[in-house]
Amino acid sequence: MHNNRMTITQFIIEEQRHTKGATGEFTALLNDIVTACKFISNAVNHGALMDIMGAMDTVNIQGEVQKKLDVISNDIFIQSNEWAGHLAAMVSEEMEEVYPIPSKYPRGKYLLVFDPLDGSSNIENNVSIGTIFSILRCPDGVTNPTLTDFLQAGTRQVCAGYAIYGPATMLVLTTGNGVNGFTLDKNVGEFVLTHPHIMIPVETQEFAINMSNMRFWESPVKRYIDECLAGKSGVRGKDYNMRWIASMVADVHRILMRGGVYLYPLDSKLAKKGGRLRLLYEANPMSFIVEQAGGLSSTGRERIMEVTPTQLHQRIPVILGSKNEVAHIIAYHQDSLKEDADAIKNALYAC
Numbered sequence: 358m359h360n361n362r363m364t365i366t367q368f369i370i371e372e373q374r375h376t377k378g379a380t381g382e383f384t385a386l387l388n389d390i391v392t393a394c395k396f397i398s399n400a401v402n403h404g405a406l407m408d409i410m411g412a413m414d415t416v417n418i419q420g421e422v423q424k425k426l427d428v429i430s431n432d433i434f435i436q437s438n439e440w441a442g443h444l445a446a447m448v449s450e451e452m453e454e455v456y457p458i459p460s461k462y463p464r465g466k467y468l469l470v471f472d473p474l475d476g477s478s479n480i481e482n483n484v485s486i487g488t489i490f491s492i493l494r495c496p497d498g499v500t501n502p503t504l505t506d507f508l509q510a511g512t513r514q515v516c517a518g519y520a521i522y523g524p525a526t527m528l529v530l531t532t533g534n535g536v537n538g539f540t541l542d543k544n545v546g547e548f549v550l551t552h553p554h555i556m557i558p559v560e561t562q563e564f565a566i567n568m569s570n571m572r573f574w575e576s577p578v579k580r581y582i583d584e585c586l587a588g589k590s591g592v593r594g595k596d597y598n599m600r601w602i603a604s605m606v607a608d609v610h611r612i613l614m615r616g617g618v619y620l621y622p623l624d625s626k627l628a629k630k631g632g633r634l635r636l637l638y639e640a641n642p643m644s645f646i647v648e649q650a651g652g653l654s655s656t657g658r659e660r661i662m663e664v665t666p667t668q669l670h671q672r673i674p675v676i677l678g679s680k681n682e683v684a685h686i687i688a689y690h691q692d693s694l695k696e697d698a699d700a701i702k703n704a705l706y707a708c
């Protein structure tokens with residue numbers, strides 16, 4: 358079935374019909390996630406009309422002040438997804454520990470990881486924000502999952518997606534068969550397939566980075582951005598444009614729509630933390646989506662989805678987007694590693 362009124366549920370049912378061994382559990386789980394995103398979209402859209410703006414007097418595990426909407430979105434995600442028997446446990450940016458499905462509900466074979474509200478520093482400014490999620494399989498035989506069961510490399514994701522609450526609410530999804538985008542038709546309350554088979558343009562002249570961190574960057578990133586800024590008369594031979602929304606969902610969504618690169622690299626300020634963005638519920642799901650749309654996603658040194666996590670809230674450097682441009686930045690990291698190795702060799706010979 359392919360028509361111009363295909364809802365996200367119909368799309369998933371159709372996709373699962375061709376998936377060997379599918380029982381309907383995954384379809385039902387995604388349906389609950391979609392419902393949660395509709396509830397969050399509704400809350401976000403009310404803005405200051407409801408008492409949901411502003412900060413709480415709590416901080417999350419990251420030490421960041423929680424916004425009321427962070428907490429509301431987290432509650433919505435839990436309530437929508439804990440009851441149906443498809444999940445064994447959940448992990449969220451807003452919760453320090455693993456959230457096991459309470460014993461009053463049945464447990465299922467999947468694990469859900471999510472950032473309930475991404476870009477929440479933008480809430481008060483009415484700038485696009487979103488929700489990011491990733492579905493993993495609960496390891497065989499595990500009925501009471503703990504932290505280690507969530508420490509799976511991104512290559513093992515069953516599904517990843519995000520909802521973006523912008524001028525329109527959209528949900529973008531991959532189950533490993535490409536990337537599709539759905540727009541919420543508020544009149545009927547359904548996400549409708551509007552962006553089938555999204556592919557990121559291979560080439561780009563647009564980068565997204567928080568330039569205020571320039572003095573802290575490592576040399577390959579500094580070299581890349583310097584060359585972008587040099588424009589047509591520099592070694593890249595073309596003028597670049599820049600965007601930085603400070604909502605990863607909004608920056609990644611733009612890249613899916615028209616190409617570009619997004620960088621939140623390692624810098625000397627973040628060195629101890631390992632990066633800014635979180636591996637399990639920001640970097641991995643976005644990497645799965647970007648790769649499925651023909652792009653690349655790397656730390657600069659390795660493919661993000663091949664990193665084995667060691668902590669629930671682990672942070673990681675992120676460089677993702679248009680294939681050729683990300684490959685170019687990775688090559689600069691390799692040059693820099695080679696220069697470092699040569700310098701060590703020369704110093705040893707000099708002794």
Ligand SMILES: O=P(O)(O)OC[C@H]1O[C@](O)(COP(=O)(O)O)[C@@H](O)[C@@H]1O
Nearest residue numbers: 474475476477478567603604605606
């Ligand atoms: O404020 P900075 O340093 O530019 O960082 C912005 C980045 O941080 C994030 O907002 C982190 O997400 P949260 O709002 O979920 O903490 C990304 O979405 C965004 O790209």
Ligand SMILES: [Mg+2]
Nearest residue numbers: 472474475476
């Ligand atoms: Mg986030």
Ligand SMILES: [Mg+2]
Nearest residue numbers: 450472474475
């Ligand atoms: Mg968040």
